[in-house]
Amino acid sequence: MYESLIKYLPLLSSDGIGDWVIDKENDGTSEHPIQMPYVNYSKMVHQFIDDLYSFIDKHPEMKLNHYSDILNENGIKWESKSMTDALVDDLDGKCVMALLVGAVRAERFCDGALLSLFKDxxxxxxxxxxxxxN
Incomplete structure (x- = not known):
C-alpha cells in the first residue's frame, strides 16, 4: 500500500535533500535588494512530495486532508517536537501518513521545517x- 513512499528509504542517505540559499551578493539597497532566504530542495524531495499528494488522492478513505485531527486523536500535536518525538512503533499507517502530510504542510508556514525533518x-x-x- 505504501510502496510509492517507502521506495524513498534507500535514497535518503545518498540524496543531498536540500540547502538554504542565502543572498550574500546584494547589499539591501533599492538597486540591489536582498532576496529572502529559502530552501532549495533536491529533485528527490519534490518527487517525494508529489508522490505523497498522489497517495492522498488515491486513498480518500484515509481522510489525510484532516491530518491535524488524526494527529490529535493519537495524542500528537501538529508541531515539530511533538511530531519528532512521536513513538512510531505504536502508530498505525494512517497516523504515520498524517505525520508525513503534516510535515509537508508545515513547510508552507515555516521555511525549512521539512528540511529539518529529513536531515535529522x-x-x-x-x-x-x-x-x-506494508
Missing amino acids: GTIAKWLKRLNEL
Missing part, C-alpha cells in the same frame, strides 16, 4: 514504520 532522520523513521506495516 525523522522522515526516514516514519518511512521505516510504513515499511514495517
Whole structure:
C-alpha cells in the first residue's frame, strides 16, 4: 500500500535533500535588494512530495486532508517536537501518513521545517514504520 513512499528509504542517505540559499551578493539597497532566504530542495524531495499528494488522492478513505485531527486523536500535536518525538512503533499507517502530510504542510508556514525533518532522520523513521506495516 505504501510502496510509492517507502521506495524513498534507500535514497535518503545518498540524496543531498536540500540547502538554504542565502543572498550574500546584494547589499539591501533599492538597486540591489536582498532576496529572502529559502530552501532549495533536491529533485528527490519534490518527487517525494508529489508522490505523497498522489497517495492522498488515491486513498480518500484515509481522510489525510484532516491530518491535524488524526494527529490529535493519537495524542500528537501538529508541531515539530511533538511530531519528532512521536513513538512510531505504536502508530498505525494512517497516523504515520498524517505525520508525513503534516510535515509537508508545515513547510508552507515555516521555511525549512521539512528540511529539518529529513536531515535529522525523522522522515526516514516514519518511512521505516510504513515499511514495517506494508
